[in-house]
Amino acid sequence: DTGVSQNPRHKITKRGQNVTFRCDPISEHNRLYWYRQTLGQGPEFLTYFQNEAQLEKSRLLSDRFSAERPKGSFSTLEIQRTEQGDSAMYLCASSPSGDEQFFGPGTRLTVL
Amino acid sequence: AQSVTQPDIHITVSEGASLELRCNYSYGATPYLFWYVQSPGQGLQLLLKYFSGDTLVQGIKGFEAEFKRSQSSFNLRKPSVHWSDAAEYFCAVAQSNFGNEKLTFGTGTRLTIIP
Numbered sequence: 043d044t045g046v047s048q049n050p051r052h053k054i055t056k057r058g059q060n061v062t063f064r065c066d067p068i069s070e071h072n073r074l075y076w077y078r079q080t081l082g083q084g085p086e087f088l089t090y091f092q093n094e095a096q097l098e099k100s101r102l103l104s105d106r107f108s109a110e111r112p113k114g115s116f117s118t119l120e121i122q123r124t125e126q127g128d129s130a131m132y133l134c135a136s137s138p139s140g141d142e143q144f145f146g147p148g149t150r151l152t153v154l
Numbered sequence: 155a156q157s158v159t160q161p162d163i164h165i166t167v168s169e170g171a172s173l174e175l176r177c178n179y180s181y182g183a184t185p186y187l188f189w190y191v192q193s194p195g196q197g198l199q200l201l202l203k204y205f206s207g208d209t210l211v212q213g214i215k216g217f218e219a220e221f222k223r224s225q226s227s228f229n230l231r232k233p234s235v236h237w238s239d240a241a242e243y244f245c246a247v248a249q250s251n252f253g254n255e256k257l258t259f260g261t262g263t264r265l266t267i268i269p
Contacts, residue, residue, distance in 0.1 A: 046197070075256065084158075084244050084259030085198070098256065133197065140255035141186070141205065145197040 046146035054152045062120045063149045067136030074117050077133040124153045156181040156247050160260035175230040175263050177245030186248040187228040193241045240267045
């Protein structure tokens with residue numbers, strides 16, 4: 043069990059560019075979650091996968107955001123046409139059954 | 155909609171002193187409740203959770219929490235803090251029906267330990 047991994051750990055981009063983050067969950071965890079955490083706030087739910095199916099999306103996930111989980115393994119979160127307001131820590135978590143979520147270290151995004 | 159309130163933004167405690175971090179939740183049914191800790195540069199680590207049963211829950215690192223339905227509270231306690239406990243603490247609630255376990259977090263309490 044190597045834990046949830048996220049790449050990259052840090053990303054600096056210019057406004058208007060597209061970025062993609064990757065999350066590798068703990069092996070055999072069928073549930074995967076994305077959260078966003080801004081400075082001084084708790085994490086906010088973005089979206090949730092059970093296997094490859096995206097079952098819920100938050101209203102925070104605008105049309106510029108898209109998440110995928112092909113084959114029910116790793117997941118990617120893409121942000122198109124980034125804005126300065128997208129600067130945040132993006133956290134991924136996985137769970138075997140929904141009763142406990144294991145979090146990765148996060149990807150810190152800075153949009154200049 | 156479910157919500158969590160952590161009324162203390164920042165708490166400072168002397169090493170060896172006792173600690174209580176407050177958490178109040180708003181949720182119509184029986185909630186699933188969690189406390190997570192986040193150290194700088196680290197992901198969130200689960201300290202303890204409450205689903206049902208005994209309202210006093212023991213967690214890792216010597217932490218415990220008590221669920222009080224009448225007060226809609228789930229306060230975190232530790233009898234004697236260590237310098238390594240300095241971190242950000244988050245209370246969270248999830249719906250108690252499978253298929254929708256997204257967590258709603260409070261804004262967190264930053265804990266500072268002084269020698």
